[in-house]
Every structure is written in structure tokens, then in C-alpha cells.
Amino acid sequence: MFVINCPYCGEREQSEFKAGGEAHIVRPKQPTELSDDQWAEYLFMRKNIKGIQFERWVHTHGCRKWFNVIRDTSNDVIKAVYKMGEKPPTK
Amino acid sequence: MTKNLRVKTSKFIDETYKISFKFNGTTYYGYKGDTLASALLANDIHLVGRSFKYHRPRGIMTAGSEEPNAIIQLHSNSSRTEPNVRATEIEIYEGLEASSQNCWPSVNFDLGGVNNFLSPLLPAGFYYKTFMWPASFWEKYEYFIRKSAGLGKSPTEPDPDIYEHRYIHCDVLVVGAGISGIMAAKTAAKNGFKTLLVDEKSYLGGSTIYQDSEQFKINNQILNSWLEKEINEIKKFENLEVKTRTSVAAFHGYNFLLARENLTDHLSIDQRTNKTRQRLLKIRAKKVITATGALERPLIFDNNDRPGILLSSAIEKYANLFGVACGEKNVLFTNNDSAYETAISLYQKGINIEAIIDNREEIDSKLIKEAEKNNIKIYKGFTVVNTFGYKRINKISIMQLSKDGQKVVGSKISIACDCLGISGGWTPAVHLFTQSGGKLKFRDEDQVFIPNIYPSDQISIGSCNGDFTLDEIISSVPNKLKEFLNVKKTDYENLEIYSAFNKSKRNIWLLPSDKVIGKTKSFVDYQNDATAKDIKLALREGFRSIEHVKRYTTTGMGTDQGKLGNMHALGIISETAGSKMGELGTTTFRPPYTPLTFGTIVGRNVGEYFDIFRKTPIHDWHVKNKAEFENVGQWKRAWYYPKDGENMHEAVQRESKAARDSAGILDASTLGKIDIQGTDASEFLNRVYTNSWSKLAIGKCRYGLMLNEDGMVYDDGVTTRLGENHYIMTTTTGGAANVLGKLEDYLQTEWPELDVYLTSVTDHYATVSVCGPNSKKIVSQVIPELDFSDESFPHMSFKNAKIDKIKCRVMRISFTGEHSYEINVQANYGKSVWEKCMEAGKEFNITPYGTETMHLLRAEKGFIIVGQDTDATMTPIDLQMDWIVSKKKYDFIGKRSLYRSDTIRDDRKQLVGLLTENPEEVLEEGAQIIADIKKSPVEMLGHVTSSYYSPNLKKSIALGVVKGGKNMMGQKLIIPMENKQINVTVADPVFLDKENKRLNA
Structure with a gap:
């Protein structure tokens, strides 16, 4: 069980959070103009990386805020945490 | 009389505090500070158990948590008895009762000991190899294997202790x-x-x-x-x-x-x-x-498991810490200096040492000199080749090691002893x-x-x-x-x-013997009876990975997780297979390091706290009125209210009839309630529901269907517009938390520009739903100030009101198809409003009904329950609810998915009504639906999702999903059951009052 540094509340146990899958997948603004394939790409296709992964997490049992996490899935080390709408840190 | 081997006073032992305890029915004495093991050894008892497979007599081997042999059953009563307790860890207390495990009738005379003589027939993987054929016999084998396997007894009564x-x-x-x-x-x-x-x-x-x-x-x-x-x-x-x-x-x-x-x-x-x-x-x-x-390593040689054989460090600890001698004729066998520490300790305490057998030929350290000075006989370059004595070691034979350590040379020397300390270095x-x-x-x-x-x-x-x-x-x-x-x-x-310690060591994983390996019993894993021979056999049979050898031979798989012998298993594998130790890796050390009790793991989360449940504010009334309860999510919901010995069917028939004939009352407090406010609230609802919300007038209610982005139905419920920028949304009972989570997700991540705030108010309001032709008369008595005329308060509208001085919201909405009202009031007034309705409804025989009747009533009307009539594969079109999907809206969650190639297929499973040929026959929910029984393989068309006997229609009704069902109206289908076939006809899913006349009755 790891510790996540919620950008709003600070360090909390993982059990207070819920994972929300891959980050930075933007919902298309005009879904009706997309082909089936393009829509399926948005809807279903997700990466499952062994290594550095950009993820969404929500502080379910806390502030209920969504935010982004950069996590190394091979050892659960969290490299960075940043708010929704912010750009991932470059380092 | 047993001997007393307490040889010296120790400050860790309080000799003024005598403690009596029972082991295998006999009373013994020890002192405060003793472990069960040290107290038994002080009474000269080594034999404490029988081994797992061969039932060989086993004694105390260590003085710590790594103990493989001395695992005992603690307590004799049926609630506190505990198996596999390490005698080396448990501290004695007045009244302790312990007994040996894995032996019958007793540890001294164990019938299972015959396995020892059958051992040539019980090689590694014996069970895998023997009980595979014929497969049908497994059930018979299993009974006997289970009986003979397993160590210790589990308690049969609840644990009375607090954790x-x-x-x-x-x-x-x-x-x-x-x-x-x-x-x-x-x-x-x-x-x-x-x-x-x-x-x-x-x-x-x-x-x-x-x-x-x-x-x-x-x-x-x-x-x-x-x-x-x-x-x-x-x-x-x-x-x-x-x-x-x-x-x-x-x-x-x-x-x-x-x-x-x-x-x-x-x-x-x-x-x-x-x-x-x-x-x-x-x-x-x-x-x-x-x-x-x-942890000190043992040494692996023939018959290295007899009672009386201990780790050398354990003998030292028993002497130094507990003041106990493990024997009167002690021999130590070592490949390093540690045993000399033990020897000097014993010598100082006046405990006799017969000899030290040392693998090493050339040794020189201050410790050894000290031992020699004390006239302890040292056999340098020797190894133990065998031990003797069935229930207690009485003799060893030793031989000289060859220069390369691969074999033994010369002639055997016998040494009598009653205790052998072994030291193979440290892990x-x-x-x-x-x-x-x-x-x-x-x-x-x-x-x-x-x-x-x-x-x-x-x-x-x-x-x-x-x-x-x-x-x-x-x-x-x-x-x-x-x-x-x-x-x-x-x-x-x-x-x-x-x-005075010198680090030199002569490491030989498996010591050579004058016998061939097949004739030796050199134990690597004492608890699981895995020998060096077994490991070699596994390698001969083609196992290479350490993880495979472990499972095949069960090495390291006991309650001690092989703390002592795992390194030797690795060593023997690498020597036999010619690979390097470092490259072989190790097996995984899994938690827990030492076994945990279940009590510790669950702590206080037992009984009613094991899985906590939510109660509505009206819960006590339901209990008092003998409701049966149903679990819905974490909620306890009133299921039905049996009267005068009714069974569920009878109660539900009565409740359903009463709700349609006069009046029924339901506790709907569990429905999820989300308060939505903000200038963009209407736009937000437009985006999350399939239908349009822009034109909903203040004070009106609307049913909405929510989809996932993949187009599948996610939740449904009625949302009411309380003000210009204020809505209250209801969700299904089970879906409340997830719906809120999903809405928050979209608000925060996709549409942060929307001015909308969501608050869960599920627990803040109690909801009393009164339905039936007399509902208006009842509710108007409870809230006399309110105009209940159809013009002022039509179906799908809402009014603020007061009951006495308490504010409430009244919605005229219906999940039963009857004229009905839902009163929402601050939760702590819920029970009182309920009781007022009961009182006012007395003259109309108002009947409380539970979830089962609610399900029946809505099924008569063909209303779906998300999660019962739908799974994650049903679109609104599949549910024949095209009417609720807005064609005009540019976008809403899931819209694009409604015309993917997969969702527009004609042969998707679609919701239909099902009527049985025999109106008395009620289908089983979940039953398969087919068209042609002769077709092979039989094609499954769908399944029954809801099924009831309707007392109002006096026939069996059911909902189901059927491939292409929309176009099968009137078609005959078959429900194949275990011993019969039931003929059904595809029907309209709305069975009662298709014109909705009753809503305004």
C-alpha cells in the first residue's frame, strides 16, 4: 500500500484513493464527427506500461478531487503529482 | 520420575515463581520466564511431536521462531484451542495445556509411524503421482488424505478473545x-x-x-x-x-x-x-x-532429525538464558567456530561435553584453544554419518572426511550421547x-x-x-x-x-555418508519431511527451477516456511545441477514471517462490524413490524412484511394487491439523492442524461437515463427542478456513490468550465412513498395545507410543504404505476412522517410493502431495474426506450456509442415481456431462453431477468432479454428447465395499464 501526496490534502494512505486509469485522454469535443474507429480509439484503447505511467487518481475518501499521478508501475514509486489541467512536470 | 536438568540459576528465570502446566495430559513444573520448550527440556523431555509425512519422532530443535518440529496444540477447549504454536516461543503460564500434533493414539506410540518404514514407497511427489488415476476416485482418496494430512485442530467455537x-x-x-x-x-x-x-x-x-x-x-x-x-x-x-x-x-x-x-x-x-x-x-x-x-543453519546428514538433536546455538541459549541443560552427554557437530562458544558456555556451567566433531581439518582460533584447554575432545576433519535412538538420540557414528569433502574415509567411530548440537554456520x-x-x-x-x-x-x-x-x-x-x-x-x-571468534568455515551442503543417498534420510525440511534424496529425485525427474523443486518436494512449505533448510535445498540443487548458487535465486519469502491468528487479522471487525450496514431512519419501525430484510448495497431494506405466518410469496401477493386496490407505503430513503446547484446545472444534466432538460419548468420532475460513454445504461432516476439553478437528482440505491463519483469526474476533468456543485444528500433525507388509489386522501390528511388537485399538483411535479413546523418536499412521482406521492423530510423526522401516514391511512388499510412488492409492481408496468433487467451490455434502444434518447441534443455521455457498428446490430439482446402458456407457471429468473430445442448445439437466445406472479393480473409475468426480441412479438419460445420445458410467448413488456390511467385515478 503506497502513500499518495494529494495536491490538495497532502500525504495520505492509498486506501483513501481510487485509481481512474490513464491520464491525458481528452474526451473528443465533437464525437459525432468521428468514425467508429476514431471513437473506439478514445473509448477503449489504453496503455498498460511496465514503467513510467501517467494516471488519474481521485481522493475518494478525502477531498473528492481528481488529479494526475506519474507512477513507475514496476516499483510503485510515484515520481510526481499534479492537478487536473496542469501540464506534467518535464523532469 | 523425570530428571531435573535445571543446572544453574538465571536472572531471566524467576525460581521463586513456580508454574504448573500440562503437556500431553501430564503435569510438569517450570518457572516464570520459561518457554514451554525450556520447561520441557528442564524436565528432560525432547520428544514433542511427530513429523508430517513419516510420523518420525521429533524433538525441540531450536529456541526461537524458526522452530520446525516443536509445534504443538495449545489449549484444549473448543474455542481457544490453537494449532501449530511453537513451543519455543510460548511462555508458560499457570494452567497452560498443550499437546502433540500429528500423532495417534499418542506421541510415544503413533500408528502413523508405519509410514517411516514405508518411506521407500513415499517419494517426493508421491501424492501427485499416485492419486491421479482414475480421476473419479479422487473424492475417495481425498477423504483419507485430508484426514491424515494437516497438523493440529482448528477451534470449533467462536474466538472469545478481543483483538x-x-x-x-x-x-x-x-x-x-x-x-x-x-x-x-x-x-x-x-x-x-x-x-x-x-x-x-x-x-x-x-x-x-x-x-x-x-x-x-x-x-x-x-x-x-x-x-x-x-x-x-x-x-x-x-x-x-x-x-x-x-x-x-x-x-x-x-x-x-x-x-x-x-x-x-x-x-x-x-x-x-x-x-x-x-x-x-x-x-x-x-x-x-x-x-x-x-538463523543458525543445521547440518544435513543421515538421520539428522532425532529428538535430542538441536541447533548448537539453541543449546547455548537454553543453558545461558534458562539455565537448562539439553542433555547429560552432549556432543557438538560443527563446521565453524560457533559450536565452541556453546561448548565453553556449557563447560562453565558444569555441563558435560563428550566431544566436538568439526568438519574442518586445520583450525586455529582462541576459542578452539580455550576448548582444548578445557580438555574437550575435538575430532578435526570428521563428520557424523549416522545417528541412533528412536525417541531420543543415544549414539552417533562419525567418519573422517576426504580432503575434498565429497566422501568419508577410514573406519567408523561410535560416540554415545543423549544430545547432539549442530552448527552449519549462519543465514x-x-x-x-x-x-x-x-x-x-x-x-x-x-x-x-x-x-x-x-x-x-x-x-x-x-x-x-x-x-x-x-x-x-x-x-x-x-x-x-x-x-x-x-x-x-x-x-x-x-x-x-x-x-575470540574466527570466521573460518567449511561449507558442505550435504555431508557425505558411507551409504548411498537412496538409503539415507537426511532431512532438509524437517517439518515437511523433505530429504536431500527427495530434492535429488526432483532434479532427476527434470525439475530445474528452485520454485518447481520447492513445490514438488514441498521443501520450505510448512508453517516455518523453511527458515532452517531452504539454504541447504538451494545448495544441494546447485551442487547436483552444477549451477552457481548466486544464479539460482531464492524462493520467495512470503508474509507473514511467523503465522498470525485470524483474530489479529480481523481485529474488531467481527460480528455486526464484520460488514457494517446502513439503516434508514425508519429502520426501527420495520424491525418492530417484523419485516424481513434484504441487503441492497450496504443498506438493509425492508423486503416484505409477513403477517400471521405468511411466507414471502403470500406476503408479497397481499402487499401488491393492497397497493393497487387501496394504498401502500414504501420506505424509499435508500435511493441516492444528489443536490445539484450552479448556473450551468441544466446544461450539466443535458450532458449526463440521454433526454433534454433545458425546458423542464421549476417545480417539475423528469425521469432520466444515464449511460456510460460506451452507450450502455448506467443508472436511472427522477430529477426534480427545485429552482432556476437548483436540482435534486435521485439515483438507484446501489448506484448512488458511483453516480456521484462519475459526475464529479466529468465535472472536474472534462467540463471544469461548468458552474455546477454536487452534494450527496442521501443520508440527509428520509423518503416516504405512498401509492394507490387512496394515496391522495392519505397524504392530504398528513399535509392539509397543500392543494392536491390534479390541476395544481399534477403527476411529475413537486411542492414545498410543511408537516407541523417541519419543512418537506413532496413529489408526485410513481415507480408503481399508481397515483403516488413521495414525501422527503429531514432524516430524523422520517419515522414520525411514516407513522403519520400509517395513522392517516388506517381507514384505507394502508399496507407497508417492501422491495419485493415494489419489484413486482414495477414489473407489471414494465419499468426496468438497472442492474436486474440490464447488465453492462444494454443500450436504451435494447431496452425499447428509444423515446428517452434525445435526437436533438448534439452530445451527451454515450451518445456516439449508440450508433457504433456493434450497437446498431438487429440481433442484440433486447428487453421483452414474456407470458407463460400456463398462467400459473412462474419462470425462474436467470433461466435461459431458446427457440429450437432440436438444434445442436442449442442456441441460447437470452435469459429471464424479472419474473413474478401478478395478483392484479392473475397471471405469471416476466421480463427477459432476447436476441432480436423487438421483432418477435407474439412468437413462441421455450424455457428449458432441468426436468421440463416451459412454453412462453413474447409480449409487450408493459403488462398493466399501458395508457397510464391509474396515475391520475
Whole structure:
């Protein structure tokens, strides 16, 4: 069980959070103009990386805020945490 | 009369405090401070159990948690009895009762002992090989195998003891309070770190605390007195918490550790009343210092498992700490200097040593000289080749080792003995380190695995890091601490060390014998009876991976997890297969390090707290009125209210009839309620529901269907517009939390520009739903001030009102198809409003109904229940609810998916009504639906999702999903059951009042 540094509340146990899958997948603004394939790409296709992964997490049992996490899935080390709408840190 | 082998007084034993205990029915005595093992040994009892497979007599082997043999059944009563307790760990208390396991009728005469003579027929993988054919016989075999397998008995009554969980956060956690751990804890505490020190023993100081020999000194003080002073000093620090009898069970990522603190197991039964027995500590440490020490290795030779054979370090501990001699004619067998420490300790206490057998030919250290000076006979370059004595060792034979150590030469020498101490060197206890994800490296010079790569902020120090000797510890630990804790100095620099120990060792994993390997029983895993022969057999049969050999031979799979023998198994594999130890890897050390009780794991979460449930504000009324309850999510919902011995069917028929004929009342408080406010609330609803919300007038209600982005129905419910920018949304009972989560997700991540705020108010309101032709009369009595005329208060509208002085919201909405009202009131007034409705409804025979009747009534109307009539594969089109999907809206969640190639297929499963040929026959929910029974394979068209007998229609009705069902109206289908076929006709899913006349009745 790891510790996540919620950008709003600070360090909390993982059990207070819920994972929300891959980050930075933007919902298309005009879904009706997309082909089936393009829509399926948005809807279903997700990466499952062994290594550095950009993820969404929500502080379910806390502030209920969504935010982004950069996590190394091979050892659960969290490299960075940043708010929704912010750009991932470059380092 | 048994002998008394207590040879000296010890300050760890309180000889003024005599304790009686029972072992296998006989009463014995020991002293406060004894473990069960030390007390038995003091009574000259070695034989305590029988081995798992061969039922060989086994004795106490160690003096710690690594014990493989002396595992006993503790307590005899059916609620507290506990199997597999290590006699070497349990402290005796007045009234202790223990017995041997895995033997029948007794440990002295065990019928299973015949297995020992059958052992040539019981090779590794015996069960796998033998009981495979014929497969149908497995059930018969299993009964006998289960009966003969397994160690110990489980309790049959609930555990009466109290357990609890505690969270601890600290800067530095030190695991193990031996010399290294004490040094670490003191350094950390002295430098201001909030420090926690834990040790599994009842005392601090590890093995150093009973090291009373002149052969080891710090600053010219004997080790134990030097360490005692250090221990006294650490007790002064307020920022240091010390926990003894606390065993770390698991070391997880991010320095999260679980430990079991034993609070009462050492007390007499009457002292335990109302006390917590064990505590599970959930420790989150910024830094972890592992100082878990090392385990002495046994030596692997023929018949190395007899009672009376112990680890040499255990014999030393029994003598030094407990003042107990393990035998009167002691022999030690070693490949390193450790056994000489034992020998000198025993000699000082006047315990007789017959001989020391040393693998090494050329040896020279101060320790050995000291032993020689005391006239102890040493056989250099010799090995034990066999031992004798069935229930207690009485003789060994030894032979000289060849130069290469591969065989024995010369003639056998016999030595009589009643105790044999063995020492094969030391294995660092790296269990916790590897559990945390740490990677080991192999050190060739003394054949040990030591920590290499640390996955978190932690270090291993002392002998668990491979620094075994006093000089190594004192030279390495202070520097490591300074670097790890980032401190300038420790109290342990420039200490003057005297150590008589020499590190030389002659490591031979499997000692040679004059017999061929097939004729020997050289145990590697004592508890699981895995021998060197078994491992070699596994390799011959083609197993190569250490993980496979482990499973095939069961080496390391007992309750002790192979703490003693795993290294030898690895060694024998690498020697036999010709591979290098370092490349072979190790098996995984899994948590817990020592077994945990179930009680500790669950803590206080037992009984009604095991799975906590939610109650509505009206719950007590339902209980009082004998409702049966149903679990819906975490909620307890009234299911039905049986009257005068009714069964569920009868009650539901009565309730359903009453609701349609006169009046029914339902507790709908569990429905999810989300308060939505903000200038963009209408736009938000437009985006999350399939239908349009822009034109909903204030004071009106609308049913909405919510989809997932994949177009599948996710939730439904009625939302009411309370004001210009204010809505209250209801969700399904089970979906409430997920719907809120999903809405928050879209608001925060996709549409942050929307001015909308969501608040869950599910628990803040109680909801009383009154339905039926007389509902208006009843509710208007409860709220006389309100105009209930259809013009002023039509179906799908809402009014604010007051009951007495209490504000409430009244919605005229219906899930039953009847004229009905829902009164929402602040939760703590829920029961009183309910009772007012009951009172007002008396003259109309108002009938409380539960979820089952609610389901029946809505099924008559063909209303779906999300999750019952839908699964994650149903679109609104599949549900024949095209009417609710807006064609005009540009977008809403899931819209694009409604015309993907897959969702527009004609042959998707679609919701239909089903009527049985025999109107009395009620279908089973979940039953399969087919068209042609003769077709092979039979094509499954769908299944029944809801099915009831309708008392209002006087026939059986059902909903189901059928492939292409939309176009099958009137078609005959078949429901195949176990012993019959039921003929059904596809029908309209709305069975009653299609014109909705009753809503305004």
C-alpha cells in the first residue's frame, strides 16, 4: 500500500484513493464527427506500461478531487503529482 | 520420575515463581520466564511431536521462531484451542495445556509411524503421482488424505478473545532488539527521531544479552553487561517506544509494515479477562532499520532429525538464558567456530561435553584453544554419518572426511550421547528485506545471501546484513547508522573489542555418508519431511527451477516456511545441477514471517462490524413490524412484511394487491439523492442524461437515463427542478456513490468550465412513498395545507410543504404505476412522517410493502431495474426506450456509442415481456431462453431477468432479454428447465395499464 501526496490534502494512505486509469485522454469535443474507429480509439484503447505511467487518481475518501499521478508501475514509486489541467512536470 | 536438568540459576528465570502446566495430559513444573520448550527440556523431555509425512519422532530443535518440529496444540477447549504454536516461543503460564500434533493414539506410540518404514514407497511427489488415476476416485482418496494430512485442530467455537488494530507513524522503525538494533534505536532516539523498536522476544538484547563468556568483550566488559547498560539508557528516551513480544509479520512497499503485538498470551487465563489478546500494528515508518539477526543453519546428514538433536546455538541459549541443560552427554557437530562458544558456555556451567566433531581439518582460533584447554575432545576433519535412538538420540557414528569433502574415509567411530548440537554456520534473516522488494546478492566466501538493492528508505544492519561477528558489527553498524540517519556521530566509536571468534568455515551442503543417498534420510525440511534424496529425485525427474523443486518436494512449505533448510535445498540443487548458487535465486519469502491468528487479522471487525450496514431512519419501525430484510448495497431494506405466518410469496401477493386496490407505503430513503446547484446545472444534466432538460419548468420532475460513454445504461432516476439553478437528482440505491463519483469526474476533468456543485444528500433525507388509489386522501390528511388537485399538483411535479413546523418536499412521482406521492423530510423526522401516514391511512388499510412488492409492481408496468433487467451490455434502444434518447441534443455521455457498428446490430439482446402458456407457471429468473430445442448445439437466445406472479393480473409475468426480441412479438419460445420445458410467448413488456390511467385515478 503506497502513500499518495494529494495536491490538495497532502500525504495520505492509498486506501483513501481510487485509481481512474490513464491520464491525458481528452474526451473528443465533437464525437459525432468521428468514425467508429476514431471513437473506439478514445473509448477503449489504453496503455498498460511496465514503467513510467501517467494516471488519474481521485481522493475518494478525502477531498473528492481528481488529479494526475506519474507512477513507475514496476516499483510503485510515484515520481510526481499534479492537478487536473496542469501540464506534467518535464523532469 | 523425570530428571531435573535445571543446572544453574538465571536472572531471566524467576525460581521463586513456580508454574504448573500440562503437556500431553501430564503435569510438569517450570518457572516464570520459561518457554514451554525450556520447561520441557528442564524436565528432560525432547520428544514433542511427530513429523508430517513419516510420523518420525521429533524433538525441540531450536529456541526461537524458526522452530520446525516443536509445534504443538495449545489449549484444549473448543474455542481457544490453537494449532501449530511453537513451543519455543510460548511462555508458560499457570494452567497452560498443550499437546502433540500429528500423532495417534499418542506421541510415544503413533500408528502413523508405519509410514517411516514405508518411506521407500513415499517419494517426493508421491501424492501427485499416485492419486491421479482414475480421476473419479479422487473424492475417495481425498477423504483419507485430508484426514491424515494437516497438523493440529482448528477451534470449533467462536474466538472469545478481543483483538484490535492500531496505526503507528514513526520516523524510524527498528526491527529487532539485538546488539545492532539497540545501537540503532539509541542513535535514532538520541538524535531526536520518533523511534519505534520492536522485538519478537519478551526481553531486549537478542542473543548478546545472555553472552556471558570471557571470550567476548567490549571496553573490557563482558558483552551482556555492556549491552544491559545500553538498554537501560534507551529506556530514558521519551521519543522512543519499545515493544517486546511484537513480531513483524510483513514488510510492504513504502515502508508499510504489519506487526503482531502479543499482550496476554504469557498471562494465566484468569489474568486475561477483559484484556486485548493481540494487536495488529500497522506501521508507517519514514525510515526502517532491519536488525533481524541470523538463523543458525543445521547440518544435513543421515538421520539428522532425532529428538535430542538441536541447533548448537539453541543449546547455548537454553543453558545461558534458562539455565537448562539439553542433555547429560552432549556432543557438538560443527563446521565453524560457533559450536565452541556453546561448548565453553556449557563447560562453565558444569555441563558435560563428550566431544566436538568439526568438519574442518586445520583450525586455529582462541576459542578452539580455550576448548582444548578445557580438555574437550575435538575430532578435526570428521563428520557424523549416522545417528541412533528412536525417541531420543543415544549414539552417533562419525567418519573422517576426504580432503575434498565429497566422501568419508577410514573406519567408523561410535560416540554415545543423549544430545547432539549442530552448527552449519549462519543465514542472515533477510525475510523482511526481500518481502519489501529488496534484491539479494550471494557472498561466495561464506555462502550467504545478503541485502544488495534497497527498494525504499531502509537499511539492514548487523548479522541480517551478513556481519556476524562482534568485530564486524562494531566496525560496520555505527558508520551505516551515521550515513542512513544523516547524523555526525554515534556512541559506538573507538570501542575496544575482544573477540575470540574466527570466521573460518567449511561449507558442505550435504555431508557425505558411507551409504548411498537412496538409503539415507537426511532431512532438509524437517517439518515437511523433505530429504536431500527427495530434492535429488526432483532434479532427476527434470525439475530445474528452485520454485518447481520447492513445490514438488514441498521443501520450505510448512508453517516455518523453511527458515532452517531452504539454504541447504538451494545448495544441494546447485551442487547436483552444477549451477552457481548466486544464479539460482531464492524462493520467495512470503508474509507473514511467523503465522498470525485470524483474530489479529480481523481485529474488531467481527460480528455486526464484520460488514457494517446502513439503516434508514425508519429502520426501527420495520424491525418492530417484523419485516424481513434484504441487503441492497450496504443498506438493509425492508423486503416484505409477513403477517400471521405468511411466507414471502403470500406476503408479497397481499402487499401488491393492497397497493393497487387501496394504498401502500414504501420506505424509499435508500435511493441516492444528489443536490445539484450552479448556473450551468441544466446544461450539466443535458450532458449526463440521454433526454433534454433545458425546458423542464421549476417545480417539475423528469425521469432520466444515464449511460456510460460506451452507450450502455448506467443508472436511472427522477430529477426534480427545485429552482432556476437548483436540482435534486435521485439515483438507484446501489448506484448512488458511483453516480456521484462519475459526475464529479466529468465535472472536474472534462467540463471544469461548468458552474455546477454536487452534494450527496442521501443520508440527509428520509423518503416516504405512498401509492394507490387512496394515496391522495392519505397524504392530504398528513399535509392539509397543500392543494392536491390534479390541476395544481399534477403527476411529475413537486411542492414545498410543511408537516407541523417541519419543512418537506413532496413529489408526485410513481415507480408503481399508481397515483403516488413521495414525501422527503429531514432524516430524523422520517419515522414520525411514516407513522403519520400509517395513522392517516388506517381507514384505507394502508399496507407497508417492501422491495419485493415494489419489484413486482414495477414489473407489471414494465419499468426496468438497472442492474436486474440490464447488465453492462444494454443500450436504451435494447431496452425499447428509444423515446428517452434525445435526437436533438448534439452530445451527451454515450451518445456516439449508440450508433457504433456493434450497437446498431438487429440481433442484440433486447428487453421483452414474456407470458407463460400456463398462467400459473412462474419462470425462474436467470433461466435461459431458446427457440429450437432440436438444434445442436442449442442456441441460447437470452435469459429471464424479472419474473413474478401478478395478483392484479392473475397471471405469471416476466421480463427477459432476447436476441432480436423487438421483432418477435407474439412468437413462441421455450424455457428449458432441468426436468421440463416451459412454453412462453413474447409480449409487450408493459403488462398493466399501458395508457397510464391509474396515475391520475
